[in-house]
Amino acid sequence: MTHPIFILNGPNLNLLGSREPDIYGRTTLTEIEALCRDTAGPLKLSVDFRQTNHEGVLVDWLHEADALGAKAVLLNAAAYTHTSIALLDAIKAIAVPVIEVHLSDPSMREDFRHLSYVGMAAALTVEGLGAQSYINALKHAAQM
Numbered sequence: 001m002t003h004p005i006f007i008l009n010g011p012n013l014n015l016l017g018s019r020e021p022d023i024y025g026r027t028t029l030t031e032i033e034a035l036c037r038d039t040a041g042p043l044k045l046s047v048d049f050r051q052t053n054h055e056g057v058l059v060d061w062l063h064e065a066d067a068l069g070a071k072a073v074l075l076n077a078a079a080y081t082h083t084s085i086a087l088l089d090a091i092k093a094i095a096v097p098v099i100e101v102h103l104s105d106p107s108m109r110e111d112f113r114h115l116s117y118v119g120m121a122a123a124l125t126v127e128g129l130g131a132q133s134y135i136n137a138l139k140h141a142a143q144m
Contacts, residue, residue: 006065009051010078027131043142066094072141076101091121102127
């Protein structure tokens with residue numbers, strides 16, 4: 001196995017499956033984790049999958065991914081995407097590439113979601129494909 005792929009999930013994603021299913025679908029975060037692990041195996045990747053509702057924890061995990069030599073980070077920062085200069089600074093401060101992930105397409109939603117601080121420093125953004133966004137991002141990470 002190579003260095004791990006960190007898959008970091010932000011606030012309210014623990015409620016996937018029941019939270020606004022017309023926007024986010026009915027797939028739970030646990031099901032997304034299983035899909036990622038199923039995809040990672042044949043790619044000979046290991047996955048470290050986490051979720052928090054706390055901004056500072058996401059910053060700490062980005063630092064940890066870098067310190068541990070992660071191959072890449074998939075980051076669905078959820079609402080923090082649009083508000084967190086701290087996440088932008090953390091991404092800019094680490095060497096590990098970060099792929100921004102979104103279930104929905106923020107550009108098709110409320111105006112405030114059109115700004116992505118995460119995207120300002122991310123190597124790539126994958127969005128609007130539901131759970132498949134994670135799978136596509138993981139396949140990109142395998143190539144990094």
